Amino acid sequence: MIELPSKPVSYSRTIITELMIPSYSNFEGRIHGGILLSLMDKAATACAAKHTGGYCVTVSVDEVSFFHPIEVGEIVTLMASVNYVGNTSLVVGVKVEAENIKTGVLKHTNTTYFNLVAKDELGRLRQVPRLLLENMEDVRRFTEAMIRREFKLQTEVNFTAKTKNIDLIRELPKLKKERCELSFDI
Ligand SMILES: CC(C)(COP(=O)(O)OP(=O)(O)OC[C@H]1O[C@@H](n2cnc3c(N)ncnc32)[C@H](O)[C@@H]1OP(=O)(O)O)[C@@H](O)C(=O)NCCC(=O)NCCS
Numbered sequence: 586m587i588e589l590p591s592k593p594v595s596y597s598r599t600i601i602t603e604l605m606i607p608s609y610s611n612f613e614g615r616i617h618g619g620i621l622l623s624l625m626d627k628a629a630t631a632c633a634a635k636h637t638g639g640y641c642v643t644v645s646v647d648e649v650s651f652f653h654p655i656e657v658g659e660i661v662t663l664m665a666s667v668n669y670v671g672n673t674s675l676v677v678g679v680k681v682e683a684e685n686i687k688t689g690v691l692k693h694t695n696t697t698y699f700n701l702v703a704k705d706e707l708g709r710l711r712q713v714p715r716l717l718l719e720n721m722e723d724v725r726r727f728t729e730a731m732i733r734r735e736f737k738l739q740t741e742v743n744f745t746a747k748t749k750n751i752d753l754i755r756e757l758p759k760l761k762k763e764r765c766e767l768s769f770d771i
Contacts, residue, residue: 586712593717597635599665601628605683607657616655621681621694622646624663629677629699632665636675637703637713644674647698647733655683655694669730673710674702676730698733 603624611617626643633641655661662682669676680696703711718724754771 589712589714591715591717592636593719594666594723595719597632597667599628599632599635599663601631601663601665603661603663605655605657605659605661610657613654614657616657616659616661618651621651621655621661622649624661625679625681625697626699628663628665628679629701632667632677633675633699633701633703636667636670636716637711639703639705639711641675641701641703643699643701645700647700647737649695649697651695653683653692653694655692656685659683659685661694666726667716668698668726669734670713670716673712674700675713675716676700676734678726678730698730 601624605616609616609620626646630641630643660683662684664680664682665677667675668678677699678696679699681694683692683694684690703713705711716723716727718727757771760767
């Protein structure tokens with residue numbers, strides 16, 4: 586297979602800036618989490634498409650935690666960059682900041698990692714270009730993505746080992762400490 590030319594991280598860096606309008610709000614009048622997820626996915630996909638020079642789809646999204654609520658009227662900036670490339674997959678980190686336009690106060694609401702794969706016109710997996718790391722920040726992100734990948738794999742292995750032959754009857758006493766009740770007899 587012919588190796589595609591490497592592309593620098595800066596080539597595909599993507600920024601989306603969006604005003605938070607009332608139709609984005611939830612019942613509390615703050616921004617609905619799903620709206621933000623959709624914007625983050627859009628930024629990640631645009632960034633991945635630029636790096637790979639073609640169509641990419643989201644395979645999984647690593648843990649998403651919102652540290653601060655976002656209010657209607659704030660300006661949200663989503664900064665996406667390729668953190669890591671595998672063979673056909675890549676990891677795009679998306680940092681989200683919300684700015685109050687009157688006070689200028691800036692909140693870092695979350696950073697989330699999107700795992701995507703590159704596809705060709707027939708929907709087959711396609712090799713992605715190598716990533717040219719331009720500074721130590723790029724090296725840190727690439728290294729952290731590798732470690733995150735290892736941890737995820739290990740977590741999956743541990744979870745499968747722990748749940749594979751689980752004896753639910755023996756687990757029942759643990760539920761007594763939890764906020765649930767059984768509505769049936771065993
Ligand atoms: C992702 C998908 C291609 C994996 O198919 P597969 O036959 O298991 O392919 P592979 O095991 O060869 O994995 C392909 C790549 O995806 C990566 N991958 C697969 N599952 C992954 C996951 N859960 N998280 C991160 N990366 C993943 C693999 O590590 C591999 O990367 P590499 O080529 O860089 O080493 C397939 O499940 C798919 O097409 N899913 C639908 C994606 C989609 O349509 N998303 C849009 C949302 S509707």
